[in-house]
Amino acid sequence: MAKLRGTGIAAVNYPTGMNLGGDPSQALIHATTTGTFVISLSSTDLGQGLKTVIAQIGAEALGVPFEKVLIDTADTDTGPHCMGTFASRATHRVGNAVIMAAKEARKVMLEVAAEELEASPDDLDTDGQGNIYVKGSPERKIDITSVALAAHFKYGRSISGRGMYIKPKSPVDPETGKMDPDSTEAHACMVAEVEVDTETGEVTVLSLKSAYEVGRQVNPALVREQIIGGAFMGMAHALYETTAPYYPSPDHAPGNFSEYILPGPHELPRIESVVLEYPSVNGPYGVKGVGEMTANAPIPAIINAVSNAIGVRLTEFPITPEKVLRALERSPKMKQLTQASA
Amino acid sequence: MASRIVTFNLNGRDVEVMVKPLTTLQTVLREHLRLTATKSGCRQGGCGSCTVLVNGEPVLSCLLPVEDVAGQTVVTLEGITPVEGLHPIQQAFFDNYAIQCGYCSPGMIMVIKALLDRNPNPTRQEVMDAIAGNVCRCTGYESILRAAEDAARRLQTV
Numbered sequence: 001m002a003k004l005r006g007t008g009i010a011a012v013n014y015p016t017g018m019n020l021g022g023d024p025s026q027a028l029i030h031a032t033t034t035g036t037f038v039i040s041l042s043s044t045d046l047g048q049g050l051k052t053v054i055a056q057i058g059a060e061a062l063g064v065p066f067e068k069v070l071i072d073t074a075d076t077d078t079g080p081h082c083m084g085t086f087a088s089r090a091t092h093r094v095g096n097a098v099i100m101a102a103k104e105a106r107k108v109m110l111e112v113a114a115e116e117l118e119a120s121p122d123d124l125d126t127d128g129q130g131n132i133y134v135k136g137s138p139e140r141k142i143d144i145t146s147v148a149l150a151a152h153f154k155y156g157r158s159i160s161g162r163g164m165y166i167k168p169k170s171p172v173d174p175e176t177g178k179m180d181p182d183s184t185e186a187h188a189c190m191v192a193e194v195e196v197d198t199e200t201g202e203v204t205v206l207s208l209k210s211a212y213e214v215g216r217q218v219n220p221a222l223v224r225e226q227i228i229g230g231a232f233m234g235m236a237h238a239l240y241e242t243t244a245p246y247y248p249s250p251d252h253a254p255g256n257f258s259e260y261i262l263p264g265p266h267e268l269p270r271i272e273s274v275v276l277e278y279p280s281v282n283g284p285y286g287v288k289g290v291g292e293m294t295a296n297a298p299i300p301a302i303i304n305a306v307s308n309a310i311g312v313r314l315t316e317f318p319i320t321p322e323k324v325l326r327a328l329e330r331s332p333k334m335k336q337l338t339q340a341s342a
Numbered sequence: 343m344a345s346r347i348v349t350f351n352l353n354g355r356d357v358e359v360m361v362k363p364l365t366t367l368q369t370v371l372r373e374h375l376r377l378t379a380t381k382s383g384c385r386q387g388g389c390g391s392c393t394v395l396v397n398g399e400p401v402l403s404c405l406l407p408v409e410d411v412a413g414q415t416v417v418t419l420e421g422i423t424p425v426e427g428l429h430p431i432q433q434a435f436f437d438n439y440a441i442q443c444g445y446c447s448p449g450m451i452m453v454i455k456a457l458l459d460r461n462p463n464p465t466r467q468e469v470m471d472a473i474a475g476n477v478c479r480c481t482g483y484e485s486i487l488r489a490a491e492d493a494a495r496r497l498q499t500v
């Protein structure tokens with residue numbers, strides 16, 4: 001019995017969103033009477049933090065504090081259209097739509113403030129603290145709650161804006177097949193270190209070290225948690241998860257959740273990552289996207305590491321202990337080991 | 343079979359429910375009493391999202407007929423959440439980004455509460471052992487382990 005170690009590498013080139021049919025998202029913003037900016041979306045936050053990053057982007061583009069922004073994703077039947085939360089597209093697509101809507105709403109907000117301050121809208125700016133002031137004389141200012149109240153009850157105006165993002169469909173050149181299939185691409189590289197138990201066939205992932213290039217990070221803490229959660233899920237795909245693990249008949253497949261094999265906290269490897277930011281040209285503030293790709297890189301990296309450890313190329317995942325034991329039967333490394341110990 | 347009346351102490355108050363035999367504590371909490379912090383991930387003992395404390399011990403409420411808690415003390419996440427603010431374990435989850443979709447969080451928090459009640463200063467290994475029956479599909483567990491350790495520190499300084 002031996003423990004064999006191996007190292008594997010994988011690189012990812014990840015296109016954000018889909019573009020073959022345009023992949024649009026829309027956003028609506030309106031201020032309530034007291035100056036809370038409601039951003040209505042049909043994009044869903046499934047825990048990755050979409051509401052947080054969209055509120056950050058909205059606050060920045062409107063020029064109001066983060067706390068003054070409320071994200072409303074209550075109902076996809078009644079909200080503005082969104083293709084959905086997938087393909088790491090939401091921050092990029094929805095963020096762009098929100099910036100466009102925020103520009104329109106901000107314009108009205110400054111026009112109303114200009115009436116109140118008896119100034120030209122062009123001479124006004126926001127301080128990000130909830131006030132609008134006259135450039136050059138910051139003591140001439142008005143808070144956004146007062147602006148919203150005035151808009152509603154004095155001027156009969158709606159501080160609101162519409163935003164949409166669509167990447168035009170890229171035609172395919174019939175001769176060459178050439179096209180522009182995506183709007184932006186994020187990149188990653190991962191190195192996995194594993195240990196293989198030659199007696200049981202079990203694989204232990206010792207570490208997953210990665211570098212991610214994701215464009216501008218709106219929220220680095222959320223990016224970090226996506227990378228960790230994705231690394232773990234990728235490991236689960238590489239080594240554990242399948243609905244048909246038992247050879248040879250599907251009758252032996254798990255029939256319910258409790259029989260579906262998942263790794264747990266004891267299997268957590270050492271996860272290290274650095275994030276590089278090369279802003280995209282068409283994302284909101286240079287965003288690309290991180291999410292789905294974080295679960296992609298670990299799979300080939302781990303499989304390469306196991307292949308490296310045992311000296312046999314593995315081509316099917318998940319790499320269950322059974323597959324490892326069968327592969328070890330044809331492993332030149334194992335032959336050497338048995339000869340050495342004989 | 344006829345329904346029965348079962349009485350137990352829930353989050354500090356005596357409650358009385360009328361149930362068919364073998365109705366689970368999970369069903370009573372979520373459907374009869376509308377206390378939905380206790381989640382319903384698999385209803386077969388495989389995910390831990392339904393964990394509550396019975397006499398201080400973590401128990402899967404989806405596998406427990408409510409008759410078995412007659413006369414006992416049950417605490418759910420609602421029971422440890424203060425009227426204002428958060429319990430220190432909840433706050434530690436929040437501050438350490440240990441909540442993504444949040445479906446596992448109530449069960450995780452109850453298991454960690456039980457652990458810290460009997461072992462205020464657990465090692466990482468002990469935390470891993472405690473949460474091993476609770477599935478999280480979002481975080482990769484690292485932030486949850488961090489949150490548990492942070493919660494232990496907070497509770498010691500309270």
Ligand code: FES
Binds near residue numbers: 382403405
């Ligand atoms: S719902 Fe009880 S363990 Fe999953």
Ligand code: FES
Binds near residue numbers: 047440447480
């Ligand atoms: S946060 Fe989603 S399952 Fe744990």
